[in-house]
Amino acid sequence: MEPVLEIRWHARGGQGAVTAAKTLAEMSLTKDMFFQAFPEYGPERMGAPIQCFNRLSKEKISTYCGVTNPQIVIVVDHTLLDIVDITSGLGDDGIIIVNTTSLPDQIRAKLNINGRKLYTIDATHISLEELRRFMPNIPMLGALLKVTGLLTKEEAVTFLEDSFGKKFPPKVVESNVVALNRAFEEVKAE
Numbered sequence: 001m002e003p004v005l006e007i008r009w010h011a012r013g014g015q016g017a018v019t020a021a022k023t024l025a026e027m028s029l030t031k032d033m034f035f036q037a038f039p040e041y042g043p044e045r046m047g048a049p050i051q052c053f054n055r056l057s058k059e060k061i062s063t064y065c066g067v068t069n070p071q072i073v074i075v076v077d078h079t080l081l082d083i084v085d086i087t088s089g090l091g092d093d094g095i096i097i098v099n100t101t102s103l104p105d106q107i108r109a110k111l112n113i114n115g116r117k118l119y120t121i122d123a124t125h126i127s128l129e130e131l132r133r134f135m136p137n138i139p140m141l142g143a144l145l146k147v148t149g150l151l152t153k154e155e156a157v158t159f160l161e162d163s164f165g166k167k168f169p170p171k172v173v174e175s176n177v178v179a180l181n182r183a184f185e186e187v188k189a190e
Contacts, residue, residue: 006067007054007144010084011076014046016137020076021052024141027151027159028056040066049080056150072148075099076123076140081111092116097143097187099123099136104190119147121187130179138176142183153184 092115
């Protein structure tokens with residue numbers, strides 16, 4: 001892992017990206033890591049494009065500005081691919097994870113992306129089937145964890161059961177665990 005791993009999330013307001021970034025930060029505590037999770041938005045309303053960020057490190061983090069050169073970019077809403085430069089600041093060895101029904105090579109061709117590792121997952125489908133609503137944040141978090149190995153599937157499930165179990169009814173916890181598990185299995189690489 002890089003000294004400080006920086007992640008940029010692209011989403012629309014109301015899709016749960018800020019919650020996913022905060023959940024990732026809390027999960028990093030189980031690995032004795034330092035973390036930051038913060039959104040970048042103003043008076044946008046539900047559906048407006050937003051960004052949020054994570055920084056994770058085994059060492060204390062002394063940077064307190066926005067993430068401009070992430071190692072990982074997560075696109076929660078594929079419609080943003082046409083209006084946002086998701087590769088801005090992302091190095092050739094960076095990782096891109098997109099919520100889409102398309103395969104990674106189709107996204108690469110559409111965006112004319114060179115280098116970088118590209119992954120796709122149909123987080124929308126998973127959320128609609130398992131959560132019974134459009135909330136792709138936990139499936140996207142699962143895909144991120146699978147791709148990076150930051151947490152194993154078992155560690156992530158245990159965290160969700162413990163953390164969500166304090167806030168939500170058992171049925172909600174169970175559906176989020178199933179969505180996370182499916183993401184680990186269904187994320188596609190080139």
